[in-house]
Amino acid sequence: MHTSSRLPRNFQANALTVALEALRTAGEPWLDLTLSNPTRCGFAYPEDAIRSALASPEVLFHEPDSRGARPAREAIAAWHGHSVEADDLVLTASTSEAYSWLFKLLGDPGDEVLVPSPSYPLFEWLARLEGLRATSVAAYYADRWHLDLDAIEAACGSRTRAIVVVNPNNPTGHFLSRGEWTGLTALCARRELALIVDEVFSDYALKPAPDHLPTALEDADPPCPVFVLSGLSKVAALPQLKLGWIIARGSAAKPLLEPMAFIADQFLSVSSPTQTAAPAILRLAPGIQAQILFRLRANLDALDEALAAFPQLSRLPVEGGWSVLVRRPTLDTDEASALRILREARVLVQPGHFFDLPSEAYLVLSLLPPEAVFRNGIGRMLFYGL
Ligand SMILES: Cc1ncc(COP(=O)(O)O)c(C=O)c1O
Known part of the structure; x- marks a missing residue:
């Protein structure tokens, strides 16, 4: 077969x-x-509060919205602050699913995303399953980890569509520096690439460098389309609830929300009970x-x-x-x-x-x-x- x-x-x-x-x-x-x-x-875990969040009468109703239920999006936007709005968000069943939707959105079969390594090993397969190639570009360690922006730029080819970074990174724990952020967004703008920033661990800062970027959301209008990813699996340490999200950041990303909602509409994959519970879970x-x-x-x-x-x-x-x-x-x-x-x-x-x-x-x-x-x-x- x-x-x-x-x-x-x-x-x-x-x-x-x-x-x-x-x-x-x-x-x-x-x-x-x-x-x-x-x-x-x-x-x-606050077990009773989690159970009661999942037991509200609303969990018996299904009112699909391709971007995700508005009250859940509003609660997530408020959780992030930094002027994020419900309309900037698309909900997914996990961060992994967020990647697969972004790869569908941004690439055609044979296209490529660049990923600074070392990093989360799932990218290779998430990309391949969408018909894309994930190409690693080595970061280097000298007192701390550094992205090699020149090597990333040299690796950009005619089929490159996006760069994926994790902030802070898994497993190195490296937060992007502000200089790296400026360099990366400028590079993406020059090369017409999207920048995907996985911030599932951003609430777990331990000993960040003074010039670290706590979140990409600090940049309200980056010069390239930026998509910030997170989800309950790390934010509330509840991976079983299966709720992730994509935040479209900046004027270059907003026009891509409608095609992303089209992709989401084919799946409607986030369960209604989870969306209903999300505001209480975030509290x-x-x-x-x-x-x-x-x-x-x-x-x-x-x-x-x-x-x-x-x-x-x-x-x-x-x-x-x-x-x-x-x-x-x-x-x-x-x-x-x-x-x-x-x-x-x-x-x-x-x-x-x-x-x-x-x-x-x-x-x-x-x-x-x-x-x-x-x-x-x-x-x-x-x-x-x-
Ligand atoms: C960097 C990173 N992104 C995403 C995920 C997966 O999150 P989710 O459970 O929302 O798919 C993980 C899981 O360990 C991770 O390390």
Whole structure:
């Protein structure tokens, strides 16, 4: 049977997944330092308030609006501030879906989007499934991460349609600097590209640089079309509610709202109960975020304390987000190191190459696990060696 060439050629599990499955089959426990599902991290969610938000009488009615229910859009606009209005928004079922709609909007099959790497590994497949190509352009690390704007411009070709950045980035935690923002928007304007800015982690600033850009929304009228993405999966740590959104920012983006609404109208994919609950859920978000921020800081402190006894190891600064990069001597590949840590220490971590990190030197840890799990996992990992 013919299947689309947009799909992977095979679905073979990678070596780490195979090793994990072997532990599972043997009934062996392990500590998961890749945990990124906030609903499994022991946070005290306001359960009654979440249930009652989802139980209002309105959840029994369906009044489709291709851009998403207006009260939900108004609440999201108010949450963001920065003069965002309900009419600037299109709701989606997730940030991933937001990407797929933007790729449909901006590209034809064979076109390309540029993505500074290291970054979130899903882009390659989200683009390919829309018939587009995601081309990585390496960022570089020198005291902090830097976008290589000259390399991005050199990579722009006649089929390039957009640049995708994540602010702060996953997994590096890098916030764009104001200089990078000015350079990027000018580059996009020169090359007639759209700029997609994924800000799902923007509420989780930890130690941002003084010149960081907390949100692209600070720029009310950028010189190119800008689309800012976010969603409840990180804003309220409720990925199961399946609500994301796209904010069209600036006069160059506004004309694209109508074609985007046309795409949204073909799917109407956001559930009515979720849209109805969104305003109440957003009121709960600060309380949930405060717990997560506390956890991120506590785990980072625990890591620093543990690494102090291992001068050959270090971690990179984390400006924001839910993960941290640990740097180790490259005596073997990052995959061999992650496999060894899993088999010997019974701790699951991710090798940096999953995120296109530029060498074998990095392991990626989630800062979200419960503090006892994180501390124990780090201790075991360091005892057995990286
Ligand atoms: C940078 C980034 N964007 C988007 C997402 C996915 O968000 P959603 O659950 O809204 O699709 C993630 C999930 O980890 C992410 O790391």
